Amino acid sequence: MNDKNSERSIILIVDDNQTNLDVLFELLRNYGFKVLVALDGESAIEQIEYIHPDLILLDIMMPGIDGFETCLRLKADPSTRDIPIIFMSALSETLDKVKGFQTGAVDYITKPFQHEEVLSRIETHLTIRNLQQKLEEKNLELAQLNQNLERLVEQKTKQLIDQEKTAIIGRLTQGMVHNLKSPLQVIQTSVDLIETKATKIQEDSFFNYTKYIFQAVSKINQIMDTLMMKSRKEQNQDLHPVNINDLVQREIQLLEGNMFFKNKIRKKYFYDETITNIPLIYSYISQVFYNLINNAMDAMWERKIREITIVTRQDNSNIYMDIADTGCGIAPEDLSKLFDPFYTSKPPKGEEQIEGEPTGTGLGLYTCIELLKPFNGEIAISSNLGQGSVFTVVLPKQPKN
């Protein structure tokens, strides 16, 4: 037997028969239990209000309320419901035993008492009760841990969402700022040229430089507008009918301000004149175009043959804009990485660059994909390493939902 139970457990004996009480009292006290007694059901219930026993030995036949009623009342009260009750009954009272179990008792012992049996049943039920209590405590702990965990997960998720939002805003801003660099460079170059050649400058080329400056400034304005629009979130009313052919022609005009594009690259243009207007945000598509042309120029900076071919075409569902270059091409294993933010094969802008070597932040294509999202636009790539690449902007005529 487990004598740990007896060391700390309180047993209440309820019996109107003094002899029975004495026998049990002696037996249990000698065994180490703390023993309380009551002579009838009502005084037992009263006593239990003050001291909760760990187990009750309950006689059935008593004056006043009998054992069954006492048991029912204790089981009806949530504060005493869980105290195990063992009925004490005479051997002949078989029917009563059944009724005893029905009222919520856990066991019964028969009179006259076998000491070993009484102790063993008490021990068993105390152990069961202890285990039940531990289980309940563990369950409570578990529920609390679960609750804490849920709170933690919620907090972490919110944190991650906030971080992600900040990161996206950061990336977009960087992308936009990045797009401002090129027109600023055009202004810088033109101003430098005006300054160094001011005296020698011919009137018509002077006019050209101011035209480039003017165009570059309008480009910056356009980018600023886009930036404002981005922060206001893309809204459908910002879409306007755009003719891709017109857009490409206007962008190329602007690009003529870039000396590398103007003087070092052969250009071929093929426009499908039947292309109709589709609803777009003009400045978004012009930035996409601009980024793709910049990449094409970068890819060709070391090449002998530098040629850019721009094609506009359409089928029933889409309008396409191909930008083909005779640049370095892309290795098949690198294709999947191109749209990742910050993926670049170019060195960052710094002092160690070779003169004219292109630099990169790796945000160009990522920005393109973001800018095409409002129109469900996509970019398709086909490339041969060492020979060149074709980047195709696909614009659905009917925006999908």
Ligand SMILES: Nc1ncnc2c1ncn2[C@@H]1O[C@H](COP(=O)(O)OP(=O)(O)OP(=O)(O)O)[C@@H](O)[C@H]1O
């Ligand atoms: N036309 C192309 N030919 C060859 N490689 C290309 C071409 N376009 C893009 N790439 C590859 O994809 C990478 C990512 O391009 P992306 O425009 O996103 O960034 P980047 O040009 O390196 O830097 P930036 O942020 O200045 O645009 C490039 O570094 C380059 O390796």
Ligand SMILES: [Mg+2]
């Ligand atoms: Mg780029």
